[in-house]
């Protein structure tokens with residue numbers, strides 16, 4: 001039976017209960033993290049905990065635990081769920097209070113964590129790439145905060161799926177921001193472009209690693225948004241996320257990207273990414 005963590009306790013998933021007055025349930029008033037676990041060890045944990053703190057600060061919510069407490073809890077949760085490969089989900093909400101838009105006073109936040117199987121990206125998607133469509137970025141103005149309020153992302157992803165694609169690439173004011181559940185990249189004339197870290201994109205942990213790996217591989221990378229037109233003419237397009245890693249997009253809005261196959265710069269970054277996963281201890 002899957003075990004979850006809720007407010008200090010480890011419980012079988014079917015015994016963990018949250019009040020119907022929890023502000024996460026009633027108002028979507030919470031933030032979250034998704035962390036991959038390889039060989040029983042969480043990957044890039046510090047980056048995720050720092051981003052969790054930034055999200056909490058962004059919505060003026062207290063962090064219920066120190067980083068050391070999070071780390072200890074996570075180690076136990078991973079072990080209780082059998083080690084190996086997992087996908088961890090952490091969520092903090094503003095807690096349980098009578099429904100009101102205004103923040104409640106003196107209420108403890110709800111801390112929840114669960115583990116799911118980490119489903120590796122199918123080999124065919126790395127071999128052939130995936131399809132994406134462009135859609136207007138209908139999300140709010142604080143996309144740097146990893147808020148649980150994911151209705152726009154869910155609508156966008158569903159629309160992509162119904163169009164036969166795996167991801168929606170989002171366009172705001174004529175420029176690519178990111179994917180519905182990923183950061184996005186365009187390669188133009190040998191340079192990698194990705195939108196800068198501001199309130200229009202989530203500061204992806206994988207994005208940060210891609211930037212480091214590109215520097216290591218001496219591949220030019222610019223933190224600059226590309227226009228829709230530049231995107232449509234890009235030589236390569238990729239997405240990145242903690243659970244999907246770095247994936248090539250080879251069809252955009254029904255048209256081939258480049259020659260329709262994963263490009264050489266993606267191949268290099270993916271090779272470095274896979275090597276980094278193996279050598280991660282040596283890097284720290």
Ligand SMILES: Cc1ncc(COP(=O)(O)O)c(C=O)c1O
Nearest residue numbers: 181182183202204205206241242
């Ligand atoms: C909107 C959005 N952007 C970017 C990312 C990638 O972030 P990370 O690499 O930290 O998983 C995600 C991950 O789920 C996301 O939902």
